[in-house]
Amino acid sequence: MRFPTLQTWFGKKASAATKGQRKDRSQLRVGIPKVLNIWTTHQFWVGFLKELGVSSENIIFSSDTSEEQGREFGKGRGTVDCCYPVKCISGHYGELIFGQKKKINILLSPMIHSLPSALYGHVEDTVTCTRVMAGPENIKAGFLKERDIFAENNVVYASPFVSLGDRHVVTEQIHSSLKDVFDLDAEETTRAVTRGFAALDDVTERIRRQGREILSWCAENHKPCVLVLARPYHMDTGIGHEIEAEIQACGYPILWLQYLPTDPDLMNWLFEADLKVGRIKSPFDISDVWTSSYSSNTNEIMWGAKVAARCPWITCVVRLSSYECGMDQPTYTPSQKIVEATGTLYFKFGDLDSTKPAGGIKIRVETISHYLGKYSPQIIQRKLSYLSPHCPLAELNSPTEPSAAETARITVV
Numbered sequence: 001m002r003f004p005t006l007q008t009w010f011g012k013k014a015s016a017a018t019k020g021q022r023k024d025r026s027q028l029r030v031g032i033p034k035v036l037n038i039w040t041t042h043q044f045w046v047g048f049l050k051e052l053g054v055s056s057e058n059i060i061f062s063s064d065t066s067e068e069q070g071r072e073f074g075k076g077r078g079t080v081d082c083c084y085p086v087k088c089i090s091g092h093y094g095e096l097i098f099g100q101k102k103k104i105n106i107l108l109s110p111m112i113h114s115l116p117s118a119l120y121g122h123v124e125d126t127v128t129c130t131r132v133m134a135g136p137e138n139i140k141a142g143f144l145k146e147r148d149i150f151a152e153n154n155v156v157y158a159s160p161f162v163s164l165g166d167r168h169v170v171t172e173q174i175h176s177s178l179k180d181v182f183d184l185d186a187e188e189t190t191r192a193v194t195r196g197f198a199a200l201d202d203v204t205e206r207i208r209r210q211g212r213e214i215l216s217w218c219a220e221n222h223k224p225c226v227l228v229l230a231r232p233y234h235m236d237t238g239i240g241h242e243i244e245a246e247i248q249a250c251g252y253p254i255l256w257l258q259y260l261p262t263d264p265d266l267m268n269w270l271f272e273a274d275l276k277v278g279r280i281k282s283p284f285d286i287s288d289v290w291t292s293s294y295s296s297n298t299n300e301i302m303w304g305a306k307v308a309a310r311c312p313w314i315t316c317v318v319r320l321s322s323y324e325c326g327m328d329q330p331t332y333t334p335s336q337k338i339v340e341a342t343g344t345l346y347f348k349f350g351d352l353d354s355t356k357p358a359g360g361i362k363i364r365v366e367t368i369s370h371y372l373g374k375y376s377p378q379i380i381q382r383k384l385s386y387l388s389p390h391c392p393l394a395e396l397n398s399p400t401e402p403s404a405a406e407t408a409r410i411t412v413v
C-alpha cells in the first residue's frame with residue numbers, strides 16, 4: 001500500500017524549493033508513539049526533528065500507557081495476539097490520531113532494528129526483540145483493516161527501519177525511508193542524524209552521571225540502593241506500574257539498568273577479579289554467563305545482573321517483566337542466580353499487563369523494604385570484602401583486603 005506524502009504541504013512553502021536553504025517545517029506537527037525502545041532513544045528523534053526545523057511544541061509524544069487510553073483509542077484495533085508492551089501501541093496510535101486538539105500531520109513510528117548499547121563490540125549484536133522491530137507493522141494493520149484511518153485523518157504514516165546500534169547505516173536508512181515524507185535531501189539528513197545522535201549521547205551521559213552520583217552518595221553514607229532490571233518501556237507508568245516509585249518512597253534510591261554508570265574506573269574496580277583470572281576480556285563482556293548475546297535489552301539485563309552482584313551498595317534487584325514476553329523467559333533463572341550468588345536480594349514482578357495490581361504491589365513493596373532494612377548492612381560489607389579497597393566512588397572507612405577464598409567466590413558469580 002502506498003502512503004501519501006507531504007508534497008502538497010511543502011509545495012505551498014515558498015522556501016521549500018530554494019536549494020541550500022533550510023526548509024520551513026516549523027508548522028509541521030509530528031506525533032511519536034511513546035512506546036517500546038522510544039523510551040531510551042527519544043532524544044535521537046527530538047534532535048533529528050529539531051535539526052529539520054520542526055519546532056519543539058510540534059513534536060508530540062503520546063501519553064504513558066493506560067487502560068483508558070487503550071479503551072478510548074485502541075479498542076477493536078488489535079491484530080495478532082502479542083505481549084502487552086506491543087498490544088498497547090494501538091492506544092498510542094489512536095491517541096495521536098484522534099486525541100489531539102490540533103491534528104498531527106505525520107505519525108512517526110520507527111521500526112528500531114538495533115540499539116546503541118554500552119555492550120556494543122563486546123557482544124554478538126545489539127538487535128531488538130523481533131516483536132519490537134515488527135511492532136509498528138503489526139499495529140498499523142489495525143488502522144487499515146477496514147479502511148485507511150491515516151488517510152481519512154490526513155495523517156502521513158512514516159515508519160523508518162533504523163539500526164540505531166549501527167550508526168554508519170542510519171543516514172542512508174532514514175534518507176531512503178523519509179525523503180518523501182519530510183522532503184529531505186541527503187545533506188540535511190546527514191546533519192539531522194548527527195544532531196540526533198549528539199542529543200541522545202548527551203542525555204544518556206547526563207543520566208549515567210546521575211547514576212554515579214547516587215552510587216557515590218550510597219558509598220559515602222553506607223546506604224543501599226535498588227537496581228531495576230527491566231526493559232526500557234517498563235519506565236512507562238502503565239507498563240511498569242510505578243513499582244520502583246513505591247520502593248523509592250520507602251527511602252531507597254533507584255537505579256535503572258539502562259543508565260548504570262559505565263566509567264572505566266568503576267567498571268574495572270567491580271570486575272577486577274574476573275579480568276585478572278581472564279574470565280572475561282572486558283567489564284562489558286557477558287560471554288561467561290550468556291553466549292547467545294544478540295538481543296540488546298536481554299544482553300543488558302544479564303550484564304546488569306552481574307553489576308548488581310558485585311556492586312556493594314546495590315543490595316537489591318527488582319526484576320520487571322511483561323505478560324507474554326518470550327524474550328524474558330530464558331533469562332529469569334540465570335539473572336536470579338547471578339544476583340543471589342553474592343547474597344544480593346532479588347524480587348521479581350512478572351506477567352505485568354494493563355491492570356495495576358495495586359494491593360499486591362503494596363504488600364510486596366513492604367516486604368522488599370523490610371528485607372532491605374534488615375539485610376543491607378551485611379550485604380554491603382560482604383560485597384566490599386570481595387573487592388579491592390581502592391573504591392573509585394568514595395573513601396571507604398574500613399577497607400578490607402579480599403581473602404583468596406573470597407576472590408575465588410566472586411569469580412564464579
Ligand code: SF4
Nearest residue numbers: 083129131325326327
Ligand atoms: S522483549 Fe518481550 S515484552 Fe518486549 S516486545 Fe519482545 S516479547 Fe514483547
